[in-house]
Amino acid sequence: MAAYLEPQAKEIVIAEMIKTIDWLYGEGESSTYEEYTKKWNAFMLVITPAKKRYLFYTEVEDRFKFFADACT
Numbered sequence: 883m884a885a886y887l888e889p890q891a892k893e894i895v896i897a898e899m900i901k902t903i904d905w906l907y908g909e910g911e912s913s914t915y916e917e918y919t920k921k922w923n924a925f926m927l928v929i930t931p932a933k934k935r936y937l938f939y940t941e942v943e944d945r946f947k948f949f950a951d952a953c954t
Contacts, residue, residue, distance in 0.1 A: 886935045898928040 884892055902925045910918060 886939055887932050895932055
């Protein structure tokens, strides 16, 4: 997924991943479900745009081909 991110966005995603993993294996081990969900949602806010770009660039060609095949 890193290939589909600008350098600044890549740094933000990596920093958020590290922060989330550190929390998960630290304070997160004894955390509540609500706190876990809150952290997950915060992580997803950062990662979702990157995930969407990745899916777009890796699947768009196949989707256009599928559409063209369906129309013929």
